[in-house]
Every structure is written in C-alpha cells, then in structure tokens.
Amino acid sequence: MTTEKTPPPHAQAGESPTDNSRRQGKGTFGLLLTYVYRDKPLLIKVLLLLLLATAADVAGPLLAKVFIDDYLLAGHLPVWPVAGLALGYVVTQLAAAWFRYRQTLRFTDMALAAVLDIRKQVFAHVQQLPMAFFDQAMTGQLVSRITNDTEAIKDLYVQFLSVVLTNVVLLMGIITAMALLNVQLMLVALLLIPTVVGVIYLYQKLSGAAVADSRQLRSDINGTLGESISGMAVLQACGLQQGSAERFERLNRRYYRARMRTINIGAALLRPAIDLLSVLVLLGILKVFGWQLVNGVAEVGVLYAFLNFMGRFTEPLAEITQRFNLYQQAMVAGDRVHQLMQQPRQHYGKTGDTIHRGALAFHKVDFGYRPGQPVFEQLSLDIPAGAFIGVVGHTGSGKSTLLNLLLNFYPVDAGNISIDGRPLTGYSQDALRRGIGLIPQEPFILAGSIYDNIDMGRKLPREKIENAARQAHLLETINGLEQGFDTRLGERGSRLSTGQRQQLVIARALAAAPRILLLDEATANVDSETEQVVQRALQALHGKVTLIVVAHRLSTINEADRILVMAHGELVESGSHRQLMTLPEGRYRAMYRLQQQARQVELAEQPDL
Template sequence: MTPEPAPAEHAQTEASWAKHSQPQGKGTFGLLLDYVYRDKPLLVKTLLLLLLATAADVAGPLLAKVFIDDYLLAGFLPPWPVAGLALAYIGTQLAAAWLRYQQTLRFTDMALAAVLDIRQQVFTHVQRLPMTFFDRAMTGQLVSRITNDTEAIKDLYVQFLSVVLTNVVLLVGIIIAMALLNVQLMLVALLLLPAVMGMIYLYQKLSGRAVADSRQLRSDINATLGESIAGMTVLQACGLQQHSAERFEQLNRRYYRARMRTINIGAALLRPAIDLLSVLVLFGILKVFGWQLVNGVAEIGVLYAFLNFMGRFTEPLAEITQRFNLYQQAMVAGDRVYQLMQQPQQHYGNTGNTIAHGALAFERVDFGYRAGQPVFEQLDLDIPAGAFIGVVGHTGSGKSTLLNLLLGFYPVDGGRITVDGQPLTGYRQQALRQGIGLVPQEPFILAGSIYDNIDMGRKLPREQIENAARQAHLLETINALEHGFDTRLGERGSRLSTGQRQQLVIARALAAAPRILLLDEATANVDSETEQVVQQALKALHGKVTLIVVAHRLSTISEADRILVMAHGELVESGSHRQLMALPEGRYQAMYRLQQQARRVALAEQPDR
C-alpha cells in the first residue's frame, strides 16, 4: 500500500499549485502556440476569410456615403447607378455575413481540435507520472485540471482569440475607412483606444487574483465531492454528514464570493465604461464636424458614414473588453494545465531485456518516502527464481514498500535492485509490467465485463484469459454466470463477492504469464474459504514463478520456502515456517501464536449449530 501523505504535505502541494495558478500567461501561450500553427493551411484560410469579411463589412458605409453626397443631396437619382449602389450594398452585407459564418466555423474547428489534443496529451502525461506525485495529489483536482481547465482553454480560442482577432481586424479596417473619409474625425475617434486599453489594464489588475481563486476553489469543490462520495459509507457510519455538508458549504461560499468579485469588477469596468467613453468620443466627433461644416469643409455623407462607423467601432471594443473575463479564466486554467504538464514523468530503462527467470536481489538498498525518514537502510536480500517468499510484519515495517520498489514505482536512494542480474532501472516499462504481476489488497474492478477486467486492454488470446481464470480457481464461477466471460460486473464489481473480486484480480495478474507475482495482503479482507482458494493457487504456481506474498494472515504463507519478518525497515528474522517457530522468543512465533489464539477464541464464540 502506498503511504498516505501528511495533511501538511497536502496543504503544501495545494499551495504550490495555487501559486502556479496565477495568471502568468507564459505557460498558456507556450502550450497553445504549437496548436495555433499546427494546421497552417486552415489558419491561412481563416485569416483570408476574416480579411474579406472585414472588407465587405467596411464597404457598406462607404457606399452609403457615395449615395448620400453624390446622388441624394445633389438631387440627381439616375436609376441604373442608384440601383447598382443598392445591389452592391446588399451584396457586401450578405457576403460579410457568409464570410463571418465560415470564419467562425474554422476558428471553432481549430479550437476544438486543439483542446482535443491538449486534453489527450494531459491525460497521457498524468498516466506517466511517478507514484510520488499521486501520493500528494488529490483526485478531484486532477480531474478538474483535465476536464474543466482544458475546456476553459477552448474558450480562449473560440470566445477570446476569435473575437479579439476578428474585431481587431475590423477596427483596423474601420480606421482606414475613416482616414479615407476625414483624417481629423478619425483622430478624434482614435481617442477611444487608449481609454479602452486603460480600462482593460485596470480590469486585469483588479480581477486577476479573484479569477485565480475561483479556479482553485472549483478544483477544491471537485476534490471534496469526489472524496465525500467515495467515502460515503464512512461518512454515514460515523455520522459525519453534517460536518461534510458544512465543509462543502464553506468552499461553495468562498467560490461564490470569488466569482462575485470578478463579476462586480467586470460590470463596472467593461461594457458600462466603454459605453460612457464612446458617448464622449461621439460628442467630440459632432463638435469637430460642426466646426468643419461651418467652414464648408464637411459633407453630410461623411457624418452619416462616421456615425455608422462609430457604432461598429464601439461594438468591437465592447466585445473585446467583455471577453477579458473569459481571457482571465482561460489564462489561469491554461497555466494550471501547463504546470501539470511540467511535472516530471516516470523514467524507465531502454534495454531490450525481458524478465526470463525472476531472480531478485536487493544490494545495500537505501530508501525513504521523505527526506530524513528512511524506511530501508543498507537492505540486502537475495531471492532465487521460482521461490515462494512470504513477508510479514506490523504496520509500517516496510512490507508494501518492498513491493513498491520491485514494481519500480519509486527510485531507491542508494544501492540497487536487480532482476535476473540486471538493474531494475534498465528494464523498459513494458518488460516490467509483463514480467511482474501485482495482486493488490484492494481489488480495482472496472464496470465492464469479466473478460475486459482480466484482459485490461492487453488484447490477450481468449485461451490465455481462460487459463488465467482457471489458475485463479475462478473459471467455475464464471461458467455459472448467465453470460460467462461477457457478464458485466457493474461499478466496482458489485455482482461479485469480495473473495471473487480478489480471485478476478489474481486472474488478471496471471493472464500476462509474469515471471514474478507480488501479492500485497491479498487475503486480508476475504473469508477462510477464499483464503484456501488463494493458497491452492499459490501451491500450483510454486516453482513456476517467483512469489512474493505480503500476508497479514500467517496461514497464507505457512508453506513458503522462506519467510521474511520485517520491523521498522529491517529484516529481523528469516527462514521457513518451521525454522521461525523454533526460534525462542521470536517475533514470527509470537505473531503466529497470537493469531492462532485469536482464531480459537473466535471459533469458541460462534453459536452451536
């Protein structure tokens, strides 16, 4: 079993993640740049559609200006030129709408494809992280980063980059059109830009912390929900529902307050402020136009075009500023994903060796989960191929740590572990997982079929699956089910008993024909009948594979070739069952007699039948 991190370490991890969750931006853009340029033809096509849509949009007011000044005010309305202007105006507006539709589709395509790849990449990366990371990580927070945060990155594409790029190009087109009509009025309109940039800067400064807090609190809510649902039996058994509800309410209220802070800041600085500034700028345009009109240097059509352009000029600015709320959230989410991607992966060797025999050796191994708290110091151990080794000891003695090191879950601090004479660190991941099978104390069962649970996506031959079930003494149970191997087990294998689930996990481990089989207290939570089934399976495998069995019930390993007695990370006794029982005042002898006495008391207390 993996050691539980101390609460302080959980808090330290969360604080570290929260620190990385500040809207730095570098990580997010570094994560996204590859995807922006991934499909260059699509990007070029999207930008071309954007330019054409902007040109068609800007052409409308210019055509209206020509009609007003050259025809309407002059009282000269020839049918064909006027009809041509009308058709051109309608055509440009229809073309602008169609081009923007096509451009939006392509931007969305780019966004969804990018998020698809990012989410897959993040999940693949998480699966390759070392166990030291999962010792301190919380499941709900990881799920939130892989789902909610990657979804927020999609908003950065669709709701922010698309809108901002579209409106920036539109603004540039409008400014150019304004300059062609009247440079002085255009300069007055440009006063709106620095004012808006100041509002955006102020919004980022005021809302950044609140947005980061809201993203972190959402992860905390997911983590709390996952923890509470998974431990619902304990919560109800201990009467902790009210305490759990109060804890969740506190998180919920903190999230509510953080979200309200961002909403209040956005409500004050985004759309209302832009509307006020646009009215002031429009007043300035009318004042300058009036001065020009008095001096005879202005045309009514220019005023119409400018009023039209100002409406279109203000709207893109308002759109951009309103999207900065999404931008803040997306940048925080992107940085959170980026920081997760920066976690170092588990490294394996690159030799082409496979585990052929299963001989194991610990050579002066030092190891500790935390600095300054060693579990093993100078541990030496030699296990020949095909041996049946039992490992016993009290809680915290290092039994499960021994298995974790053999599985390569943690790197040793000193010395080395060898398999068939080769360093464990030199084997490829595939060689380790094929050569070493694990039967954990708590069986992990998928909601799929029995066949799927034994195969686990390895695409093993049917004959090999059936043989593994036979070795685990589970084949008879499977054949008695209505759909045999295709029987669906439900969540956590609810259709099987505790003992049958343990047999299923043993069959899963045996299906790949490993040369080394590790059992981590596989009989701790099963009845005596299932324990006998496990013992029969171990006897059948004895001599064929190397067996290392961590056992709480000493009767499970009484037939072992050698029993290792661990205490505080040290090997204090070693020998067969008979040899250890012969030791005067030995630890194993005391443990065995205590269990036997407890068993006799339990039998005596059972009612007569």
C-alpha cells in the first residue's frame, strides 16, 4: 500500500508559519495549568520560599541605608547597634541564598515530575492512535515530539516560569522598598517596566515565526535521519548516499538560518536594549536625587539604597527578557505536543467477551484508504470457525487490507464485519488482541531475550511460552543456544537467521492461544526449509483455530480449505486448490503454473553437488 507523508502542521490547509505562531501557547498553557493545578500544594511551598527569599534579599539594602544615615554620616558608631546591623545583613543574605536554593529545588522537582507524566501520557496516547495516523507520520518526527518537545516544556518550568515568578516577586519587593525610601525616585525607576514590556512584545512579534520554523525543521531533521539510517542498506546498494546527504544538508542549512534569525533578534532586543534603558533610567534617578539634594530633602543612604536596588531592579528585568527566547521555543514545543495529544484515538467497543469460536463474516463491506479511491466495494465473505483460508492476488489487490480490517485497524465505510455473530466494532481492544494473532511479513524483534520477544510483556506462564516455541518448531534451536530462552538477540534480532526470526514471531502469536490467526506473507522472505516449517505449524493448527493466510508462495496454502483470489479489491475466484486448478482460464491456475515454471528454472540453474 502506497502512503503519502503529511506536510508539517504549519503547512497544512495553507497555513503559514506566522499563522502557526499566532496559535502558539493555547495548548502549552493548557498543559502548564493542568500540572500547576495538580502540584498546587508544592507551588504554595515554592511561593512561600520565594516570598521569604525576597524579603531577606530586600532587607539588606534597607539595613545598609540605616547604617549609613543613622550611624556612618552621623559619626556615631556604637558597637552593639552596628554589630547588630552587620549581623542582620549577613543573616538576611544567607537566608535569601538558602531560601532561593530550596525554591529552585522545588521548582525543578515540579518540572521533572510534569515532564515525566507528559511523556508517559503522550506515549500512551500515541500507542492508541489509529493505523491511518502512522501511515502518514514520520518516526523521527514522533520521536522528536515525545523527547525534545517535552524537554522544552521542562525548560518552560525551570528556565522561564521559575525565573519570571522569582523576578516578578523580587521586583514587587524592590518597588515596595523603594516606595518606603522615596516615592519620587521609585516613580522614575518604574518607567523602566513599560519600556521593557514593549521590548518583549516586539521580540515576540519578530521571532515567533522563526522559532516555529526552527522547531519544525529540527523535527524534520530527526525524521530524515531516522529514515536514512533505517534504510542505509538500500541507500548504499543504490548509491544514493550523495542525494541523501544533500537533502540532509538543505534541511540543516534551513535550520541554521532559522536559528540565526532568532539569535540575531535576541541579541539586538534583549540584553543590550535593557542595559541601555536601565542607564537612561539611572540618569533620571540621579537627576531627581540631585534636585532633592539641592532642596535638602534627600539622604545619602537613600541614594546608596536606590543604586543598590537599581542594580537588582535591572537584573530581574534582563533575566525575564533573556528567558523569552526559551519561552518562545517552549510555546512552540508545547503546542506541537498538544497537537499530538489532540489526534483522535482508535475507538474500540466495550464488550469484553472473548472470541470463543473464530467464525468471520463480511457483509457488503465498502472501504478505501482515501475518499473516492475504494479498495473494497460490497465485499461479502463467510468464514466458518476453524477454517484454513488462503488469500492470493497481485500487489494492490486488497489482501493485506483484508487483514487490516479484521484487526480493526481501519473503520469500514459501509457494511459490517462480525466475529462469532457479534459486530467487530463491539469487541474491546483487549478481547480483539487476545482473540486474534498476527504474523506479519517483516518480523518485529526486540533487542531483549527470546523469552521477552515471545511474551511481549503479557506475563504468560513459562509453559505457554515453551509450548508456543514448540508449535513454531523453534524449541530445538532455542535449547541449542548457550543461554536458551534468556539469549539476548541484539537489535532487530541479529543473532537469528531470517527464518528463525519468522518462527519467533509465529511463536509470539501462538503464545496467547488466539482463536483467529492471520499470516501476512509470512513465507515471502524465507527459504524453502522455513516455509516447510510454517506449513507444518499451519497443519497442526488446522481445525483448531481460524487461519487466514495471505500468501505469495502458493505452495504455502495448497492444503487450505478455501482459497480466495483477489483482484482490484474484488473476490474473483474462490475454492480449494484442486477446484481452482480445474478452471481453464482461472487466475489462480495461471499464477500457480507461473510459479511452478519459475521453480523449475531455479532448480535447473542450481549447480550439481
């Protein structure tokens, strides 16, 4: 089946990166508020620590002002009051440092717990998405969303929310202390805030699209890398390394340019702009203080405290603006995670009844992967329980689609499918997966042990695992390995041959004792010896479970009760091997004879031993 790749989210429906940036934040704030509300008791502790740290921080310059005006300038330095002020200053600064340390730990704890839960939810959601989603998705992009984008949400907690909240509270404390010292100077200092807000707004407007582009391009890079590495054998065999490298270079270059745009905007508007504005405000404070000093209403200690506060006042604003680069990235990343979480899940029924017999029926089923391009039209089939059914046909005839519909991977457009007289859509996911086993053409092997690959986390009894290996004629091979069932297979089962990997997948399917067993071209890529093993396994299961075998090698299904010949989504022939071979112009007969001729040529070309 041919599939198309979905364009990036911002490219869908004619949407531009700018339009995408306008949508940023809605999903992120939803995620953020969910976890902030969940961690409300911890957040309250963080805020309490923050208030205590701010109070201790602000108290230092106030104590210094008292020392300068009441003791130093007065030329009166009594030991105990001055020592008390010095001790108070040291204690407040140590307390501020300790409270901030505890607050940072609490915030980081919140962030890591949130990311842990978000990743768990996202991966659980992805596992329940319909197969139609994976037909269009790129693996690298999904991995990027589950790892990189969720990590960016952590940065939103630790690097942005923590910094902003800390500095906003600190600013409020500083403004309060300034007001207690001198209201006029405080008003001059406040002029810095609206100008900083304007800088932040301008930064967001200019950098939003560039940040969205950079996140999407990073995801595209991951997708391209995953695709290239998984298909490295094909790339090298066809000499396509140069083309693949050029494609990667184009993506990498576009990512570089997008990142440089955000860096240039940040370099121009964040720290340099804040430093310039703070110098201008400081000049204003000095001018007002000079006027007050001339009029005899100013104190030197107040000026010292204000200069001290201005250094602390400017730094929080600079910290906040510098964190907006991370904020933009986190908003885009959070929005991408939110979009993934909004993808509709695969729906299953509520009936928890197990499949007892395995009788199947298709009643006037219409289905197509895309509108206007039907695969099946008015397809009707009746398959009794325990039957051995072979399905053959040329590429694109609908063989694999038949299995996909039985597994409820796709909903039918019209008609219905039933198992044991009950609608397929009425069975729960657990009932379907326990009752139907699948043996795919390409074996999926974990890097774990043989036991893990047969059990697949189902916690089956060891007797069932061993019995399944015996039914798949793999037990002798396993017992011959040094560690038996505990043998580690390596990535993609590299320690097993192609045929042994297929036998392992057969054992995995049989371990759950399904009532219906589906084989999708299970012998297409194996040698004749392994094909005979598969045939013996099918013969042993014949009559015990319902077998639906899609086969390219017609010899695999010679003993089938009934063979369905598909062509362009239609059932064109049906019958046993002997019955179909009697049809003078039959498709099956032509296919079988063609394969027999090819087999004879292959044997004739083999050298004599």
